[in-house]
Amino acid sequence: MKLPVFRLVLTAGLIALSFSAAAAGFRNQNGEKETQDTTSFTSPFYEDNERCFECHGQERYEYKNDNLGTQVKALMCENRRIGRDDFYSSNHKYFSCTDCHSSDYVTFPHPGQLRMEQMYTCIDCHGGDEKFAKFSFEEIETEYQKSTHFSLEKDGFTCWKCHNPHSYKISIRNTENLKETIVFDNTICLSCHSDFRRFQLLSDLEEINILEKHDWLPNQASHFGSVRCIECHTMQNDTILVAHLIRPKEESVKQCNECHSKNSLLMATLYKFQSREQRRDGFVNGIILNESYVIGANRNRYLNILSLVVFGIVILIIGIHIFFRTK
Numbered sequence: 001m002k003l004p005v006f007r008l009v010l011t012a013g014l015i016a017l018s019f020s021a022a023a024a025g026f027r028n029q030n031g032e033k034e035t036q037d038t039t040s041f042t043s044p045f046y047e048d049n050e051r052c053f054e055c056h057g058q059e060r061y062e063y064k065n066d067n068l069g070t071q072v073k074a075l076m077c078e079n080r081r082i083g084r085d086d087f088y089s090s091n092h093k094y095f096s097c098t099d100c101h102s103s104d105y106v107t108f109p110h111p112g113q114l115r116m117e118q119m120y121t122c123i124d125c126h127g128g129d130e131k132f133a134k135f136s137f138e139e140i141e142t143e144y145q146k147s148t149h150f151s152l153e154k155d156g157f158t159c160w161k162c163h164n165p166h167s168y169k170i171s172i173r174n175t176e177n178l179k180e181t182i183v184f185d186n187t188i189c190l191s192c193h194s195d196f197r198r199f200q201l202l203s204d205l206e207e208i209n210i211l212e213k214h215d216w217l218p219n220q221a222s223h224f225g226s227v228r229c230i231e232c233h234t235m236q237n238d239t240i241l242v243a244h245l246i247r248p249k250e251e252s253v254k255q256c257n258e259c260h261s262k263n264s265l266l267m268a269t270l271y272k273f274q275s276r277e278q279r280r281d282g283f284v285n286g287i288i289l290n291e292s293y294v295i296g297a298n299r300n301r302y303l304n305i306l307s308l309v310v311f312g313i314v315i316l317i318i319g320i321h322i323f324f325r326t327k
């Protein structure tokens, strides 16, 4: 008779517990919050940049044809358009366009030789800088140089191809929404791997159908929304947060149990940062429990103990209850 009530209390207790565990994890991630709210950001170079955005910021632009004395309206092609919002929420939002590009771009038509302009690399600015040491730029570069894409540098592949100069912002490091970060990171890869127009600039290969190539993976959509491409395609690396060594396709992760097991590789990749944070609190696989992501990993010593305690308390309450009723 008392059993349903008992089960109800126990369930309520466990739910409350998992909520507080989730809340603790959340606060934790917030504690590491590094970027400010960007919606209110005003660049010191706003006016300067408008000189470029007046053409590159939207679909239609105008200029004066000095020879004919006419005003011309034209369309800005898609790949030369830059969103103001994207730019002003990116990691390089403090920059003026002409910090990276030649100031000769203020003239239009742009001088022809600017097409040969050599761009800075990440290391030119970030290399050997204490302020950015925590990102390990040098180690990332070393990894990238062993990566399968590096051989495409002769065709123009650079770090910028994955780190869009006008919109990239770090995500996994300060994520508050893991799913969103997964989408963000996968979109980087898919910008070429599901857009042949961009892919063919770097390779003579036929179009590769990513969905077909991953046919062996069940619930593909769900997997691509829950893990990043780099989980399966990179060499694990403990010293950097985001592994950058993309391995040849033959060496990609294909075994289900590499993720679907207690010592899932995801602990060293996708959940690495969170789990490191959590470990500081002694709550080792909290993140996995919070997100209940990995099948077979939902066992936690603390929760086990706590559920026993709750169990004990409930028995005690029922005991007292019965004691007074039978009196």
Ligand code: HEC
Binding pocket: 051, 052, 053, 054, 055, 056, 061, 062, 063, 076, 080, 097, 098, 101, 105, 106, 108, 109, 110, 114, 115, 116
């Ligand atoms: C009057 C319109 C206009 C303005 C203002 C303008 N641009 Fe452009 N820009 C264009 C057009 C059109 C193209 C593509 C054709 C070309 O390369 O000339 C282009 C191309 C470019 C390219 C690509 C060149 C390449 O190699 O393909 C860069 C980089 C660029 N602009 C930067 C800038 C910067 C930086 C500014 C501001 C200082 C600026 N532009 C201002 C119209 C403009």
Ligand code: HEC
Binding pocket: 049, 052, 053, 056, 079, 080, 081, 082, 087, 092, 095, 096, 097, 098, 099, 100, 101, 119, 120, 158, 160, 161, 165, 166
């Ligand atoms: C942090 C450096 C940096 C800043 C700031 C920057 N750019 Fe660029 N921009 C680049 C690089 C690098 C490329 C070449 C990208 C590539 O190789 O994929 C580029 C390419 C371009 C192109 C050619 C189209 C393309 O995407 O390849 C245009 C147009 C352009 N930039 C305009 C601008 C304008 C306008 C601004 C200011 C709002 C700006 N850039 C600010 C680094 C920068």
Ligand code: HEC
Binding pocket: 034, 091, 092, 094, 099, 100, 120, 121, 122, 123, 124, 125, 126, 159, 160, 163, 169, 170
């Ligand atoms: C022209 C110099 C320059 C180049 C080239 C450059 N950066 Fe930066 N980057 C900076 C500066 C300066 C900052 C700091 C801006 C600030 O104070 O917030 C920055 C900020 C960042 C941040 C944010 C750091 C933080 O603490 O939040 C990241 C991530 C980053 N850059 C990555 C890159 C990557 C990846 C590349 C190459 C694809 C690159 N940068 C190329 C100068 C550069």
Ligand code: HEC
Binding pocket: 122, 123, 134, 135, 137, 140, 141, 142, 144, 149, 158, 159, 160, 161, 162, 163, 169, 170, 171, 172, 173, 181, 185, 188, 230, 240, 241, 242, 244, 246
């Ligand atoms: C094949 C695509 C690709 C290339 C090429 C690439 N990156 Fe990345 N990079 C990523 C992805 C994906 C992330 C994860 C983005 C996120 O969630 O912050 C990342 C993250 C980073 C971060 C942030 C790591 C952190 O600790 O927060 C830095 C810094 C970085 N890359 C630097 C570089 C440099 C330098 C190069 C060139 C030597 C480079 N990347 C080339 C895909 C790439």
Ligand code: HEC
Binding pocket: 186, 189, 190, 193, 208, 210, 213, 214, 217, 223, 224, 227, 228, 229, 230, 231, 232, 233, 249, 250, 252, 253, 254
């Ligand atoms: C669960 C692991 C896993 C995930 C997640 C994954 N891949 Fe793969 N991928 C593989 C394996 C394994 C292969 C090799 C398949 C085979 O046997 O041919 C592969 C093959 C590839 C190839 C080579 C295709 C060819 O035959 O040339 C590309 C490109 C690729 N993946 C890109 C991606 C991109 C982009 C994503 C993210 C949207 C992604 N992968 C996500 C495991 C994965």
Ligand code: HEC
Binding pocket: 148, 149, 152, 161, 162, 188, 189, 190, 191, 192, 193, 198, 199, 200, 202, 203, 204, 205, 229, 230, 233, 246, 247, 248, 249, 250
């Ligand atoms: C700028 C375009 C671009 C981006 C962005 C990009 N790739 Fe690629 N990737 C290519 C091209 C082009 C090839 C084909 C190389 C060749 O010709 O063999 C390739 C090849 C591959 C291969 C197959 C390697 C092999 O052994 O054949 C894998 C796996 C792969 N990419 C994964 C990724 C992942 C994961 C990301 C995101 C982190 C990514 N790529 C981002 C252009 C890109």
Ligand code: HEC
Binding pocket: 216, 217, 218, 219, 222, 223, 226, 227, 231, 232, 253, 254, 255, 256, 257, 258, 259, 260, 266, 292, 293, 294
């Ligand atoms: C790179 C890590 C990784 C690999 C490899 C992997 N999975 Fe998963 N899988 C996940 C994650 C993370 C989820 C959680 C998805 C969610 O809850 O949204 C998942 C979910 C699932 C689900 C439940 C899907 C759903 O929509 O509820 C099934 C079934 C599954 N995987 C089967 C497999 C099989 C079979 C393989 C091997 C062929 C495999 N997985 C390989 C990480 C992986």
